[in-house]
Amino acid sequence: MTYRTASIIAYVVFFAVVLALPLVLNSFWTNRVAIYLVYSICAIGISMSWGYAGILSLGQGLFFGMGAYMLAMSLTLAVPENNPVPQLMLLNMEPNAVRDLCCVTTGSFLWIPFRSIAVGMIAGIVVPCILAAGIGYVMFKRRTTGVYVSIITLAFALIGQMLIVNNQPLTGGFNGLADLALLEIAGFEFDPYGPSAYYAVAFTLIAVILLARYMLTGRIGQVLKAIREDEARARYLGYDVENYKLFIFCVSAGVAGLAGMLFTLTSEFATPSLMATSLSISMVIWAATGGRASLLGACIGALIVNFVGSLASESATFQPVWPIILGLLFVFVVLFMPNGIAGIFKAFIERSGNAGKAEGFAETKLSAREV
Amino acid sequence: METFVIGLSIASILFMVALGLAIIYGTMSVINLAHGEMVMIGAYTTVLATKHLGFNIYLCLPLAFVVTATFGLIIERTVVRRLYGRLLDTLLATWGIALILQQLIRIHFGLGLFGIEIEGLGSDLQNVPVPAELQQAIRLFGANIPVYRAFVFAAALALGAVTWLLMFRTRFGSQLRAVSVARNTAAACGINDKRVNMLAFAYGSGLAGIAGVLVSGFKTVSPDMGTPYVVDAFLVVVAGGVGHLLGTFASAGILGEVQSFVATWANDVYGRTVLFAVVIFILLFKPQGLFVTKSR
Numbered sequence: 198m199t200y201r202t203a204s205i206i207a208y209v210v211f212f213a214v215v216l217a218l219p220l221v222l223n224s225f226w227t228n229r230v231a232i233y234l235v236y237s238i239c240a241i242g243i244s245m246s247w248g249y250a251g252i253l254s255l256g257q258g259l260f261f262g263m264g265a266y267m268l269a270m271s272l273t274l275a276v277p278e279n280n281p282v283p284q285l286m287l288l289n290m291e292p293n294a295v296r297d298l299c300c301v302t303t304g305s306f307l308w309i310p311f312r313s314i315a316v317g318m319i320a321g322i323v324v325p326c327i328l329a330a331g332i333g334y335v336m337f338k339r340r341t342t343g344v345y346v347s348i349i350t351l352a353f354a355l356i357g358q359m360l361i362v363n364n365q366p367l368t369g370g371f372n373g374l375a376d377l378a379l380l381e382i383a384g385f386e387f388d389p390y391g392p393s394a395y396y397a398v399a400f401t402l403i404a405v406i407l408l409a410r411y412m413l414t415g416r417i418g419q420v421l422k423a424i425r426e427d428e429a430r431a432r433y434l435g436y437d438v439e440n441y442k443l444f445i446f447c448v449s450a451g452v453a454g455l456a457g458m459l460f461t462l463t464s465e466f467a468t469p470s471l472m473a474t475s476l477s478i479s480m481v482i483w484a485a486t487g488g489r490a491s492l493l494g495a496c497i498g499a500l501i502v503n504f505v506g507s508l509a510s511e512s513a514t515f516q517p518v519w520p521i522i523l524g525l526l527f528v529f530v531v532l533f534m535p536n537g538i539a540g541i542f543k544a545f546i547e548r549s550g551n552a553g554k555a556e557g558f559a560e561t562k563l564s565a566r567e568v
Numbered sequence: 569m570e571t572f573v574i575g576l577s578i579a580s581i582l583f584m585v586a587l588g589l590a591i592i593y594g595t596m597s598v599i600n601l602a603h604g605e606m607v608m609i610g611a612y613t614t615v616l617a618t619k620h621l622g623f624n625i626y627l628c629l630p631l632a633f634v635v636t637a638t639f640g641l642i643i644e645r646t647v648v649r650r651l652y653g654r655l656l657d658t659l660l661a662t663w664g665i666a667l668i669l670q671q672l673i674r675i676h677f678g679l680g681l682f683g684i685e686i687e688g689l690g691s692d693l694q695n696v697p698v699p700a701e702l703q704q705a706i707r708l709f710g711a712n713i714p715v716y717r718a719f720v721f722a723a724a725l726a727l728g729a730v731t732w733l734l735m736f737r738t739r740f741g742s743q744l745r746a747v748s749v750a751r752n753t754a755a756a757c758g759i760n761d762k763r764v765n766m767l768a769f770a771y772g773s774g775l776a777g778i779a780g781v782l783v784s785g786f787k788t789v790s791p792d793m794g795t796p797y798v799v800d801a802f803l804v805v806v807a808g809g810v811g812h813l814l815g816t817f818a819s820a821g822i823l824g825e826v827q828s829f830v831a832t833w834a835n836d837v838y839g840r841t842v843l844f845a846v847v848i849f850i851l852l853f854k855p856q857g858l859f860v861t862k863s864r
Contacts, residue, residue: 253656253659335852336852339852339853339855340855341851341852341855343655343656344599344655344656344659345806345851345855347656347659348802348803348806348851349848349851349852351799352799352803352844352847352848353844353848355799355840355844356840356841356844356845359837359840359841360837360841362837363835363837363838474795474799478660478663481660482660482664485660517671517674517675518671518675520667520668520670520671521667521668521671521672523664523667524664524665524666524667524668524671525664525668526664527660527661527663527664527665527667528647528661528664528665530660531651531657531660531661531664532647532650532651532661535657
């Protein structure tokens with residue numbers, strides 16, 4: 198069996214399992230797994246920018262959180278009591294302010310477009326993309342690379358989180374946006390605990406994987422990998438390194454924004470903690486555990502880490518130890534399996550395929566790339 | 569004037585944390601995200617030593633240095649040593665270590681699982697008593713200057729001086745500088761670069777521990793207190809220019825004052841926002857840092 202066949206089988210099995218799961222899960226677990234699949238989409242975003250282009254963004258939570266907030270704003274306004282002005286603004290307004298969305302609190306006019314659900318859903322992808330384009334343009338045109346990119350994105354995420362916490366009259370502050378309406382499109386209501394929201398997430402996940410794979414196995418993916426391996430060489434070969442990096446950074450932000458919207462759909466809230474440093478770094482770890490340069494691996498990494506994590510938090514003995522296990526997992530993955538689960542899978546397939554001529558098999562450290 | 573002094577004390581803490589980070593990052597190209605946890609451990613050493621051993625805050629300074637330097641030594645020997653040359657991976661692995669250390673404090677080093685609780689540990693906030701002579705304020709140029717803040721500033725200056733002496737007037741210092749400029753050449757000249765790494769990591773961690781003792785005097789101590797420090801300190805290091813003691817000193821001063829003045833003028837959140845904005849600006853337009861010399 199060649200590696201290519203094996204990976205196609207792996208994809209098909211994964212899709213089949215994802216689609217079949219709601220048949221055997223109760224409503225609580227349907228919701229939980231839907232959230233893990235949302236995290237998988239985040240991990241795919243990381244894998245695209247980090248695994249393929251070598252851009253390690255530690256601010257992915259910023260884009261994730263923005264996506265979540267965009268949809269949550271629309272869904273807040275969809276609740277009847279929040280018309281014409283959301284409760285959270287009434288609680289925080291000046292005593293004699295006009296009770297209209299245009300000017301009830303400072304900046305509340307920003308909410309006006311979100312009366313339309315469609316605007317919220319489009320903004321959930323477009324706004325993170327635009328923000329990423331702005332950040333990325335300045336960073337990459339200045340030829341900022343490596344760890345500086347990580348630190349700058351981290352700082353942006355921290356700024357975003359602080360601004361949201363601080364502007365309580367506009368954003369709901371620390372508590373974020375809760376008590377949301379259910380998303381309803383053309384009369385069809387998405388129930389977070391039922392199969393409808395689950396399948397919305399699952400089909401989005403599959404679409405994202407297929408599109409990303411289509412894109413990254415093509416020319417763009419090859420150029421990005423060239424940039425990852427040696428940026429200067431790619432530049433001398435005539436590729437416009439900055440624009441390629443900018444492109445994948447924006448796409449990755451858009452994917453994170455999309456995941457953020459689906460998070461709002463399945464968990465029914467958006468809080469500033471979605472932009473916390475710890476979540477951004479966790480996303481990187483999910484991708485690293487599964488295999489940073491493997492879309493499917495990153496997905497599975499996110500699923501496994503979150504699933505085990507929630508099992509651990511169910512039990513009173515394991516709950517306090519879980520962060521320690523997670524920390525050890527970080528260290529272990531970085532030290533001993535830099536290509537994650539996907540790397541092990543690839544090594545296994547190639548070894549069994551080359552059983553007779555095992556001598557010729559010499560895997561370099563970073564050769565286990567896309568599954 | 570009060571704002572300026574508050575800024576000075578913010579800058580002093582930043583400087584002490586950043587100094588350790590600068591040595592570690594400058595010498596070994598390791599981004600130690602567990603550095604903030606060294607501040608946290610320094611603070612908890614103070615909490616425990618004042619509660620159980622009756623130490624005052626002065627005695628805690630050397631104690632915390634030894635404790636955190638030991639932690640640093642262990643981290644270097646077990647994990648960081650295997651990751652030289654893989655910058656981004658050190659970032660991830662040390663974040664894992666940071667998680668572990670925080671949780672160890674929360675669960676009383678694991679004893680909490682067996683129902684044994686040590687007073688001073690756990691997830692609660694802790695406070696450290698400050699000696700009476702440090703609680704007063706002196707009047708200077710028509711402003712009230714809290715003695716504690718002056719003490720913090722003096723400590724930072726002293727540590728800066730000690731580090732400078734260590735770096736430029738001792739054998740170890742010249743080895744350290746040789747390794748950070750050209751590791752292989754230095755090793756070829758007979759310098760034991762592994763040992764230099766180890767000691768530099770321990771010393772840097774120890775500095776953060778001392779910063780932790782001083783922080784515990786005016787802030788509440790909690791297991792997750794370290795994270796903001798490591799981010800700020802890293803920004804200080806890169807803004808000042810990696811591997812430049814004076815650059816780190818100056819950029820800590822500038823950033824501390826910026827934060828303090830904006831925080832007084834608007835609020836704390838904007839203080840930090842402007843701080844980040846300034847650093848991002850510096851990074852984008854002078855990626856080598858503000859004070860880097862052109863000689864190399």
